[in-house]
Amino acid sequence: MNRIALIGTGLIGGSLGLAIRARHPETEVACFDASGDEAALALARGAATHIAPSAREAASGAELVVLAVPTGAVAEVLREIAPVLAPGTVVTDVASVKGPVVRAAREVLPPQVTFVGGHPMAGAEKGGMAHADALLFENAVYVLTPEAPGEAEGAAQTQGVGYTLPIPPSPFDRCPIPPEALWLVEAAGARAVRMDADRHDAVVASVSHLPQLLAVALVQHAAQTGDDALALAAGGFRDMTRIASSPFGMWGDILGANRDAVLGALDAFARGLGDLRAAVSAGATPDLREAFGQAAGVRDAIPSHSKGFLAPLAEVTLWAEDRVGFLAGVTGALSDAGLNIKDMELLRVREGAGGAFRLAFADGATADAAIGVLRARGLRAERR
Ligand SMILES: NC(=O)C1=CN([C@@H]2O[C@H](COP(=O)(O)OP(=O)(O)OC[C@H]3O[C@@H](n4cnc5c(N)ncnc54)[C@H](O)[C@@H]3O)[C@@H](O)[C@H]2O)C=CC1
Ligand SMILES: O=C(O)C(=O)Cc1ccc(O)cc1
Structure with missing residues (x-):
């Protein structure tokens, strides 16, 4: 070009x-x-x-x-x-x-x-x-x-x-x-x-525009609960609310341009939330168990490396220690062994107590070689 x-x-x-x-x-x-x-x-x-x-x-x-x-x-x-x-x-x-x-x-x-x-x-x-x-x-x-x-x-x-x-x-x-x-x-x-453009708009209403509104609503709800609530917010709350910091300018445009699809997603979601509320209220453990099982099955099938639903890389979980130079040591050792990290994500962090990283490699052999290098350094690493 x-x-x-x-x-x-x-x-x-x-x-x-x-x-x-x-x-x-x-x-x-x-x-x-x-x-x-x-x-x-x-x-x-x-x-x-x-x-x-x-x-x-x-x-x-x-x-x-x-x-x-x-x-x-x-x-x-x-x-x-x-x-x-x-x-x-x-x-x-x-x-x-x-x-x-x-x-x-x-x-x-x-x-x-x-x-x-x-x-x-x-x-x-x-x-x-x-x-x-x-x-x-x-x-x-x-x-x-x-x-x-x-x-x-x-x-x-x-x-x-x-x-x-x-x-x-x-x-x-x-x-x-x-x-x-x-x-x-x-x-x-x-x-x-x-x-197709209209199908795209229906899909992003569910997987992007609705989650944006939910992130805003969750943070507002927690803030209304009190400062002590925010002090207790752990990784799950952070995972679900990062995008609550997004600029309204962009989102005002999006919600206006995709209003009907967003309203449809909000209504369907409200019905789903209503079903969960009814199950909690009735103590309907089997219904709740089924909902959790279904959601976990779908969520676990999203290959985390790709930012979407595409062919997976080989992934390794690395348990991290909360100390200076930990990450530099890991990346240095893998680099010395000629092993390329394709993607890396901090899965959870508990301040002062370490956390876990997801490392992704091009194929299974590279992932296994990486596990060997990491274990040789006394670290805990496993295939995901
Ligand atoms: N931010 C995100 O995460 C994503 C945003 N998008 C979409 O990408 C588009 C751009 O978003 P961002 O880059 O995040 O916004 P941004 O605010 O960072 O950039 C937009 C730029 O457009 C300029 N601009 C506004 N009106 C203009 C005009 N009439 N002529 C020339 N320049 C003009 C602004 O000065 C600004 O620099 C939006 O339509 C958004 O919905 C798509 C995927 C992800
Ligand atoms: O920050 C994120 O993870 C996003 O998901 C951002 C985003 C915002 C708007 C889009 O149309 C697509 C992606």
């Missing part, structure tokens, strides 16, 4: 820019952001090769245009750049809601321009270029919502691109994905999943 335009260089645009520049240093990346400071930081951190004076000038002459602006700003930027897009240009976005964006693109863009909705399923609770990270999308699912003219409506299927998803194959591959969009996903280190 010779030239791309990056419009919006906050957390997501900046992270895409960093990843693209790391994998494709030859590609020219023209950026524009409504905030001059964000664009300047993007240039300084190497997420772009130059700053354009407007979105229109960034887009002019680009083969691929990436819009990484707030959900509510996508239509306006599409309208602004539409007149300068050359035939054959591919335009994509990263907004968290796809139906309204795809419909705006259909309305605003000239027919010789291809729009592919995009949504990388990874992010953070802090926005802005200052928090951008070249590795943010590594192994993440990246949803693409391509359309073939006249065929998009009702094609509510999902499909992995180039690997197997646990979802049945479908005729949705009638809608080709332009290679420029796949190039972007690969540059991000992510994995493309093709999906």
Whole structure:
């Protein structure tokens, strides 16, 4: 790819820019952001090769245009750049809601321009270029919502691109994905999943937008219970509420753009919570046991390394000691043995009492070799 335009260089645009520049240093990346400071930081951190004076000038002459602006700003930027897009240009976005964006693109863009909705399923609770990270999308699912003219409506299927998803194959591959969009996903280190825009919105209402509201409600509820409640909050509460620190600006847009699907998810969830309440109230142990069993089965089937439901890596649990240099010793020993840690996660931490890490390796043989190295240092390590 010779030239791309990056419009919006906050957390997501900046992270895409960093990843693209790391994998494709030859590609020219023209950026524009409504905030001059964000664009300047993007240039300084190497997420772009130059700053354009407007979105229109960034887009002019680009083969691929990436819009990484707030959900509510996508239509306006599409309208602004539409007149300068050359035939054959591919335009994509990263907004968290796809139906309204795809419909705006259909309305605003000239027919010789291809729009592919995009949504990388990874992010953070802090926005802005200052928090951008070249590795943010590594192994993440990246949803693409391509359309073939006249065929998009009702094609509510999902499909992995180039690997197997646990979802049945479908005729949705009638809608080709332009290679420029796949190039972007690969540059991000992510994995493309093709999906219908409205189905995407229903799914993210359940797995992203509802959890965001629940995190807010949980923290509010605990705060109302009292300061002593927050003092007692352990790892489980932290796991469930990290995203309560997310900025409202972004979420206000998302909840507005996906209102109907979010209301549907909230209603279904409220019914489920009502069922659990009734079971607790009635002391219905078998019902509760069944609910816990079902949930554990589903939760345990999510491969933790991939930020999504994709082929698993080989994983090791390492019990940690709360002492200076513990982690440096572990990573140093594995590195000395030539063993590459593909992913690492702190599973639980009890301040002053150590915790446990999940380490992921490319294959079982590497994981077993790592266990050997760790045990030789007197550490407790087991295959997960
Ligand atoms: N933050 C997250 O975890 C994720 C966010 N998204 C989506 O990505 C998009 C961007 O989100 P973030 O990067 O987190 O937000 P951000 O606030 O970090 O960055 C957005 C940038 O767009 C700029 N901007 C706003 N209006 C503009 C306009 N009209 N023209 C040019 N620049 C404009 C802002 O100045 C800001 O720098 C949103 O649609 C969001 O829903 C998608 C996946 C994850
Ligand atoms: O911080 C996290 O873990 C997230 O899940 C962030 C996130 C926010 C919005 C999205 O559309 C996708 C991902």
